[in-house]
Amino acid sequence: MFVHSARPNLAVERVAAILEAEWGISGSLVDVGGDRDQNLVVTTAAGTSYLLKIGQPDETHGVLDMQLAALRHAAHQDPGLGIPPVIPKCNGEYLHALPADAGGRWLLRVFGYVAGKPIGTGPRPPALLREIGSTMARLDRALAGFFHPDAGHDLLWDIRQIPALRPCALDIVDGGQRDRILRILDEFTETVLPRLGGLRSQVIHADATFENILMAGDPPAITGVIDFGDVMHGPLVQELAVAMADTTSGLDMPWQAACEVAAGFDERLPLEGDEPALLWDLARARLALNVSVLASRAVHRAEGAGSMESDMIAYQDQFDAFDAVGRNRAFRELRRTLRLPEPLTVGESDKETETARLVERRDERLMPGLALFYPEAPFHAVRGEGMWLFDADGTPHLDCYNNVPHVGHCHPHVSNAVARQTRALNTNTRYVYDSVLEYADRLAERCPGELSSVMFVNSGSEANDLAWRMACAWTGQGGALVTAGAYHGITEAIAALSPYDAGREFHYPHVARIAPPGGAPALVPGGNDSEAGEYGADIDRAIAELAAAGYGPAATMIDSTLASDGILDAPAGWLSTLFARVRAAGGLCIADEVQAGFGRLGTEWGFEALGAIPDIVTLGKPAANGYPLGAVITTPTIMKAFAERTDFFSTFGGNPVACNAGLAVLDVLDRDGLRAAAAEVGGYLKERLSALGTRHEAIGEVRGRGLFLGVELVTDRGSREPAPEATAGVALAMRRAGVLVGIEGPHANVLKIRPPLVCERAHADLLVDALDRALGSG
Ligand code: PMP
Numbered sequence: 001m002f003v004h005s006a007r008p009n010l011a012v013e014r015v016a017a018i019l020e021a022e023w024g025i026s027g028s029l030v031d032v033g034g035d036r037d038q039n040l041v042v043t044t045a046a047g048t049s050y051l052l053k054i055g056q057p058d059e060t061h062g063v064l065d066m067q068l069a070a071l072r073h074a075a076h077q078d079p080g081l082g083i084p085p086v087i088p089k090c091n092g093e094y095l096h097a098l099p100a101d102a103g104g105r106w107l108l109r110v111f112g113y114v115a116g117k118p119i120g121t122g123p124r125p126p127a128l129l130r131e132i133g134s135t136m137a138r139l140d141r142a143l144a145g146f147f148h149p150d151a152g153h154d155l156l157w158d159i160r161q162i163p164a165l166r167p168c169a170l171d172i173v174d175g176g177q178r179d180r181i182l183r184i185l186d187e188f189t190e191t192v193l194p195r196l197g198g199l200r201s202q203v204i205h206a207d208a209t210f211e212n213i214l215m216a217g218d219p220p221a222i223t224g225v226i227d228f229g230d231v232m233h234g235p236l237v238q239e240l241a242v243a244m245a246d247t248t249s250g251l252d253m254p255w256q257a258a259c260e261v262a263a264g265f266d267e268r269l270p271l272e273g274d275e276p277a278l279l280w281d282l283a284r285a286r287l288a289l290n291v292s293v294l295a296s297r298a299v300h301r302a303e304g305a306g307s308m309e310s311d312m313i314a315y316q317d318q319f320d321a322f323d324a325v326g327r328n329r330a331f332r333e334l335r336r337t338l339r340l341p342e343p344l345t346v347g348e349s350d351k352e353t354e355t356a357r358l359v360e361r362r363d364e365r366l367m368p369g370l371a372l373f374y375p376e377a378p379f380h381a382v383r384g385e386g387m388w389l390f391d392a393d394g395t396p397h398l399d400c401y402n403n404v405p406h407v408g409h410c411h412p413h414v415s416n417a418v419a420r421q422t423r424a425l426n427t428n429t430r431y432v433y434d435s436v437l438e439y440a441d442r443l444a445e446r447c448p449g450e451l452s453s454v455m456f457v458n459s460g461s462e463a464n465d466l467a468w469r470m471a472c473a474w475t476g477q478g479g480a481l482v483t484a485g486a487y488h489g490i491t492e493a494i495a496a497l498s499p500y501d502a503g504r505e506f507h508y509p510h511v512a513r514i515a516p517p518g519g520a521p522a523l524v525p526g527g528n529d530s531e532a533g534e535y536g537a538d539i540d541r542a543i544a545e546l547a548a549a550g551y552g553p554a555a556t557m558i559d560s561t562l563a564s565d566g567i568l569d570a571p572a573g574w575l576s577t578l579f580a581r582v583r584a585a586g587g588l589c590i591a592d593e594v595q596a597g598f599g600r601l602g603t604e605w606g607f608e609a610l611g612a613i614p615d616i617v618t619l620g621k622p623a624a625n626g627y628p629l630g631a632v633i634t635t636p637t638i639m640k641a642f643a644e645r646t647d648f649f650s651t652f653g654g655n656p657v658a659c660n661a662g663l664a665v666l667d668v669l670d671r672d673g674l675r676a677a678a679a680e681v682g683g684y685l686k687e688r689l690s691a692l693g694t695r696h697e698a699i700g701e702v703r704g705r706g707l708f709l710g711v712e713l714v715t716d717r718g719s720r721e722p723a724p725e726a727t728a729g730v731a732l733a734m735r736r737a738g739v740l741v742g743i744e745g746p747h748a749n750v751l752k753i754r755p756p757l758v759c760e761r762a763h764a765d766l767l768v769d770a771l772d773r774a775l776g777s778g
Contacts, residue, residue: 008038008054008106010098015040015108019052022089022096023110037229042110050087051111057104061095062150064107067228068094069148070203077142081135082214082224085112116214116223121250121314126260128220129248133264135222136208136243140236140269146203151233156293157207158230159238159285160196163189168296169288177316181288184323188285195274199235206230208243237275240265241282246290249318255325258283259337266338276340280322280330287319342382344394351393355380373742374735384409387756387763389740397735400755400767401742403708406598406622407668408758414625417664421657428651429456435659442666443633446604448613453639455632456654460594460620461489463630464557467616468493470634470642471555471588479551481542481582483516485565485746488557488592497557500564500746509549512542514556516565517574518703535574539581553587555616560596560606566745567710567752569703575612588638594620594630595708599669599757602679602706609705624661628652674757682706685753685764692768696775698726703750707759710744711751711771722747733774739767 012029019042020026027044029052038054055064068086075083086094087110096108119128154161162185169185172178205212207230214224243265244258251257262279265271294312322330334340359378362370372378379397383390386408389399399409407414421435429436440454457463472478480497482488487500496508506513515538546553556578562568579589591614596606598619603609605617615638619631630653642648652658669675686702686709693699700714713730715721727749731741742752751771755763 007034007036008056008100010038010054010106012040015052015054018096018098018108019110022091022108023087024090025050025087025110035229049113051084051113053109053111054098055107055109057100057102057106059107060150060153061097061107063153064095064109066148066150066153067231068109070143070146070151070231071228073146074139074142077145078138081139081142082114082116082222083139084114084224084226086110087112111226114214114224114226116216118211119213119215119220119222119247120210124247124251124257125219126257128215128222129257129260130264130267131222132208132213132243132247133240133261133266134268135213135225135264136205136239137265137267137269139205139225140202140239143203143205148203151203151231153232155206155230155232157289158232158234159241159282159289160193160234162193162285162289165289165292169292171296171299172292173295177291180323181291181319184284184288185292188281188288192278192281192285195278196235196238199237199275199278200272201233201235203231203233204236204239206232206234206239206242207246208239209246210249213243213247236269237271237278238282240271241279242286244279245283245286245318245322249314254318254321255280255330256333256337258322259334262334263337271338276334276338277331277343279334280325280327284319284322287315287322290315291319342392344382344390344392351380351391354392374732376732377735379735379740386411386758387760396738398739398755398763398766398770400753400759400763401740402756403595403600403754404621404626405756406600406625407665407672407674408756411625411664411668413668414627414661414664417660418627418657421660424656426655426657429654430649433656435656435663436654439654439659439662439666442663443619443631446666447617447633448608450635450637451613451617451633453634453636455639455648455650456658457630457632457650458628458652458658459489459630460592460618461491461494461630462650462653463594463618463620463632464488464494464497464590464592465491466632466648467590467618467634468497468555468557469646469648470616470632470638471590473642473645474588474638475552475554475586477552477554477586478510479546479549479553479587480511481514481539481546481553481556481578481587482511483558483562483565484513485516485562486513486557486559487564488559488594510546510551512545514538514542514578516562516568517570518568536577536581539578543581543585553582553585555588555590556582557590557592558607558614559592559594560610561601561704561708563595563708563744563752564746566712566747566750567704567708569705570610572611575607575610579612579614588615590614590616590618592618594618595754598622598665599675599678600706600708600754602675602682604675623665624658625665627658627661629658629662669757672758677760678706678757681759681761681764682709684761685709685759685767688764688768689753689771692772692775696772698723698730698775700749704753707753707755707757709753711753712745713749713751722749724748727751730771730774734770737770737773739770741767741771 016029027042029040029042032039032041036056040052042050042052071086088094097105100106166185169181212227216223244261248254248257294308355378380392381389382392388396390396443454444452482497485500487498488494496511499506499513591607593605601609607614616634623629689702698713700712700720703710713723713727715723727743731743744750744752
């Protein structure tokens with residue numbers, strides 16, 4: 001019944017008399033029709049216009065009261081929105097009840113006018129479409145705090161009423177179209193409707209049609225939103241779905257236009273969770289509903305189809321256009337327009353084909369030969385959460401490799417810090433703002449001694465480059481001492497200090513390589529496990545080598561994990577011996593903490609674990625959990641001396657977003673005690689890995705501290721002959737079993753285990769079990 005009731009039809013003279021008596025407004029009245037209401041435009045002698053609406057007798061007082069209250073609430077919250085003012089009667093009330101001819105009563109209310117004309121079905125440039133979305137989002141923000149007990153009423157045009165309205169579709173005359181729409185309504189009821197209950201909901205306008213959104217000017221701009229007759233409590237995304245369906249008909253590519261509407265909405269009120277994925281289904285269902293209800297009205301209404309005919313054709317065309325795009329393509333287009341992250345499912349195509357396609361595109365477009373892990377089974381990462389990385393079809397993989405997501409993949413505290421700050425401000429350090437100073441303070445507090453002066457850059461390489469420049473400037477010398485397998489970064493100066501892959505070709509006269517401590521026999525004169533003192537002679541040799549080439553040492557740069565040297569255990573006293581000899585030769589000591597910093601080794605800094613304090617500390621990778629951020633920390637004296645000689649500046653270094661991310665990482669590290677956890681879980685993991693050595697001859701040694709461990713694989717324990725192929729095989733077998741580890745060392749025979757610090761014992765167990773199985777089979 002509530003579908004087809006006829007609208008009221010009061011005589012204009014009668015309405016005019018009531019208007020004058022109750023509202024004190026007199027003027028000429030014109031009946032302008034309407035869907036359910038009788039609408040009359042009133043124009044006073046002074047030229048002011050009003051709209052008088054007369055509702056059907058079955059409309060409840062509560063629902064109308066709710067609509068008017070919503071209007072007033074939104075207008076009050078956002079006066080610039082262009083919402084029609086509700087004009088009170090002389091007695092201050094907003095509704096006037098009039099006994100209806102056939103029993104019950106009609107309810108009258110009067111609105112002021114909003115400038116502009118309906119956006120209609122003419123040209124709608126993308127900017128206008130986005131403004132439609134943005135206006136509806138703005139309206140929803142204004143309505144967010146609104147409550148009324150009648151907001152939950154049943155409403156004809158509510159998409160959630162589709163099961164009740166299914167019979168309307170039976171009145172669609174064209175049999176093919178009827179069956180299609182019935183199928184879609186049923187599918188919607190079965191698969192989409194149950195998901196709506198979990199979405200955020202509030203009071204929404206729910207009727208953003210091309211008739212209800214007003215515009216003016218050239219180029220056109222939105223001036224207001226009218227017709228609050230469908231206001232209801234429902235899923236927020238329904239607001240957008242209606243706007244996408246009902247403001248884009250008649251355009252060339254209506255779904256693309258609808259995506260623009262979504263983009264405007266999303267910019268003001270970001271979509272969440274499942275909302276984007278449901279938009280196409282919701283918008284299509286709205287159109288199916290429009291077609292069904294109009295078809296049914298055309299059949300059952302006494303006055304016939306009338307002007308509804310053209311609307312029905314327009315909705316049908318629009319429905320056909322959306323339907324033709326299809327769910328997958330529709331979502332792809334929406335994703336591109338909104339810049340949504342890659343979804344978990346790869347759609348119809350199979351996971352491996354999709355990954356292979358990406359690898360092909362990567363080879364074509366990016367630097368040829370750019371390293372790819374697991375070339376036999378490339379990993380297509382789509383989502384991350386804590387210790388887990390998910391591939392394209394959502395299969396979880398335990399991430400024991402990545403140290404950039406230091407406090408866990410996509411940690412919500414860090415993600416929120418980044419997202420919120422990008423919405424508030426991101427600029428450079430030539431202005432004054434708080435977060436860069438708070439972060440610098442927090443870093444300085446964590447450093448020993450005089451290490452308290454901070455400069456920010458964007459990566460570990462940049463931090464090392466800056467540290468190197470500082471050392472050269474401070475010492476007036478140009479020589480460097482680095483370990484034989486060192487890696488420190490990509491700038492030209494730092495690549496020279498990174499002999500890790502240079503083999504015999506390496507020749508920079510200003511760079512001397514020292515034997516890494518405790519390394520594989522081939523690299524260390526005197527073999528493994530030497531006492532620190534044995535390295536003294538090697539260091540002296542390196543300093544003499546520099547002197548012979550005409551260089552005094554500006555610095556030694558040491559990665560405190562000795563990662564690219566093979567994740568080595570330096571004997572006690574090694575680092576302090578090195579630092580003492582370099583200082584005696586006039587050089588500075590740089591601790592490259594890009595890998596070791598922020599608690600990974602169970603101590604705040606790796607150099608603390610190695611028992612020596614540097615003059616300069618460099619930070620990178622884990623600092624901001626994936627947001628680019630590097631830092632150099634040194635003594636105020638060294639910093640000042642550098643500042644006097646240069647006018648160094650980094651545009652992005654220390655920007656507000658990076659610093660907020662860095663601060664959030666420190667918050668999590670401290671509040672969750674992750675440094676202590678790294679020591680504890682790392683100790684447990686190392687024990688379990690070492691125990692595997694009793695059963696697997698391939699394990700030559702287990703090295704490292706905290707959550708930076710290396711498992712060296714050899715062909716024979718006696719000779720310690722490296723087993724790089726077996727190492728690659730084990731890493732691949734583990735990847736196939738859902739556990740990600742890396743490969744490290746000059747002989748590519750060390751499994752690199754370096755998980756986020758949220759790694760727990762249970763994760764460690766999964767890793768060890770996977771390694772156990774991989775070794776067994778390999
Ligand atoms: N130092 C060390 C010890 C590193 O391991 C790395 C990166 N692997 C860097 C510096 C360079 O960092 P980035 O790649 O962020 O420039």
